[in-house]
Amino acid sequence: MKILEGGLDNLNVKTAGIRNGKNGLALIVFDQVCKAEGVFTTNRMSAAPVQITRERIKNGIQAIVATSGNANCATGEQGLRDAESIAWKAAEELGIDEKNVAIASTGIIGEYLDTSLIKKQIEEGVKSLGKNSSKAAQAIMTTDTRPKELCMDFGRFKIAGIAKGSGMIHPHMATMLCFIVTDAEFEGGVLRKAVDETLNMVSVDNDMSTNDTVLLVSVGDKRVDGFAEALRIFLEEIAGMLIADGEGVNKLVEIRVVGAKNKGEARAAAHAIADSMLVKTSVFGNNANWGRVAAAVGYSGAEIDMERMKIWYGIGGKKILLYNGAAMEVDKEGIEDLMKKNDKIEIVVDLGLGDGEARAWSGDLSYEYVKINASYS
């Protein structure tokens, strides 16, 4: 596998990105109606564009219209009409069928869209369609500090995409948009499975967005082996990009739980560690506070045997055993020094009960997180 510069520009798609202050618009347009699969927020307070796109992708997709700055959520009937009018406008400008236009939005909840601005942006975007992957990635940013685009070349086929994340990144992908295109054929269900192993194991805070949308579109018909695994690798990389640019995140925490009774319990334990505010703040403070990790595993619902459990912290290439049925004697200051010097921390927990394994990704919780979310409105 090779990583290529240029994101979506490596595949046969046209893109555009427009931004007016905090209001951005991204367009991704395909030559024909393409097979698509989607994974959406499971939040019952789902935004208007989610409600609409969830139905539309069944028809196949010829264009994706994504807007940032306003989530168009909790906006009732008018929100649905606004979302439909955007899709309609894009279809008209592109000369395609409205039912093949997917829409997605991200931003503040509970305000009505400025549809006249968005319609102007659509006109402008359609005129500038071309190889603009990075502009499109920029257009969907909210509190993200950098655009996220990625292309992986697996030899026989490529997977490329743009994404935005930042706050509310939680199990089930809060305020995450991710649009993935490949020239390979894919089987139904492949996206759901890959998302469950990657994006759904990411936690910045504990909130789940109303707008999460991940779309996978095929622009080719290459029959290939190993697409599912390739997609998982691709989304794991995206997950890392989202965490690294999470609100106020300075350190990436990679969590691995092994030895759980089964996979479900491993996932529950990994999630609990990833979500723990006390673990996050201890990482921010360069504290290898493994007791908080143990406590999180203890309330995760996973079966544990305190005497069989082991906890390691992996820092700067060193793997330090901190708990082995009981607390270990360790060089606390040495570990604190190591944590200060490294911006990636690995936490490994072996429950010693079975062969259930899972991974999750998290970050530290900093003053900056509080600042961003106290003022965002």
Add this chain to the structure above:
Amino acid sequence: MKILEGGLDNLNVKTAGIRNGKNGLALIVFDQVCKAEGVFTTNRMSAAPVQITRERIKNGIQAIVATSGNANCATGEQGLRDAESIAWKAAEELGIDEKNVAIASTGIIGEYLDTSLIKKQIEEGVKSLGKNSSKAAQAIMTTDTRPKELCMDFGRFKIAGIAKGSGMIHPHMATMLCFIVTDAEFEGGVLRKAVDETLNMVSVDNDMSTNDTVLLVSVGDKRVDGFAEALRIFLEEIAGMLIADGEGVNKLVEIRVVGAKNKGEARAAAHAIADSMLVKTSVFGNNANWGRVAAAVGYSGAEIDMERMKIWYGIGGKKILLYNGAAMEVDKEGIEDLMKKNDKIEIVVDLGLGDGEARAWSGDLSYEYVKINASYS
């Protein structure tokens, strides 16, 4: 009901409180073996004292020994032996049966107890036994900024207690110790029910402690009506005290969910709002960001109908309808001003589906929270 000064000193119990730096010891001693009930953490990573006390209270209780500064958790076999040796020492000094001594600890996880210090504190404590409720309340503090004691006089009977809380306060009472004494008789199960309605509906962060212990002891035999409701009122007051002194908490948030399909769903929705980091940070920023409340309800698991849901913020005596099936036009600056001037915010959600109701309590999430938990070790 009247609130009396002096906490436990209003009942027939002897107390002592000793503190050496961050290591405190509280003693509560009864004239005879008393009927007791306990509610403990459901964290499977439960601390040694929890494992021991959970069994012991079945015998009835004549003394409670509580230590702060070290949780004696994740300490394996040695932790159990240490905890037992403390109970044994207290029994010896008091001339009572070891099996009637309850123990509880709070503090850092994964370090071994300084049992020689604690044994000295027990000797000192037993010598100073008397009307020392506030000293005992002080002795169990960790990151608490003030001791918590309370006595309520219900006429026919009294309920009094001391408590400590602060961080990790979450559903299922993380790092909370609460020792309650009454001169009324009580029915089995009354404590569990009252805790479920009060202490278990409190959230400072989302972590659950390994050491939570709530004990209810009867020193009298007054048969009274309404004890269950009195206990609920007592614990609701304690819950408010714990939140108000939660780590980095400046504002108290009281959450009320009505109109849920049933009580369980109302509790789930209230919990989700109470736990939401985004709701907490928005309160810190004086932002009536009801969209985050709606999102939390949406992922809580409770059934919702977006068109029937209503959300109010109650601030300074005013009840402001912010969402009524769709976003309402409101005076944002006026609301921000109100929030700045008030340190208690009420959030009311009506799901409009049934008669399920629940309450929960939360606080804001501030820089101070991050600071305390980044450095605590």
